[in-house]
Amino acid sequence: MMLAVDIASWALLLLGSFFTVVGALGMVRMPEIFTRMHAASVIDTLGIGLLIAGMVLQAGFTLVTLKLLFLLALFVITGPVITHALAQACLHEGVEPRLSEDRRGRARPGAAPPDEGRPT
């Protein structure tokens, strides 16, 4: 039984480490701020969630588990708040997302005019 819990905890910690590194790699490789936010949210949700799940399995039913769950709740609540505020601040400052097609019907600089039959 202990061995099964240990193996599950191993797997969760390794998966969490993997997603953390992938998210950080995405923050370096992604081309602009909005896609980088997407990569950062991978760290905040999958990476940290799986790492905390792995540590919860190691801690068992103790006060430490409660603190870890508080930490997880903190990340679940604050991650979207910060991402939202950051995106809003970016748009307010005039940082535009890089799009292959603007669905709001505005002309993209250096692009063909939007076709007529398409609802925008």
Place this chain on the structure above:
Amino acid sequence: MMFAAAAAAIVVALALVITRAIKGPTVFDRVLAGNSVGSLAIMLLAVVGFLTGRPEFLDIGLTYGLLNLIGTLAVLKFFRHGDLAYDADEASGS
């Protein structure tokens, strides 16, 4: 052993995120990277706490998480309005 692997992965991720914080062309990249550095530092605290058998480090992590949220929002509000005490009603009234 498994905590050492997780700690190593978090340190690698921290290095990558700090690269973005240094390179970041706009201030928002730096804010985002700063927030991620905070999250990763909390996880590093927790994992190192488990690694050394002292999970009391989690209390520090919780405090740092709350500070991280407030710090990031304060910086964003400052860059959005140029003023930490900005009041939307007052601005639209005058």
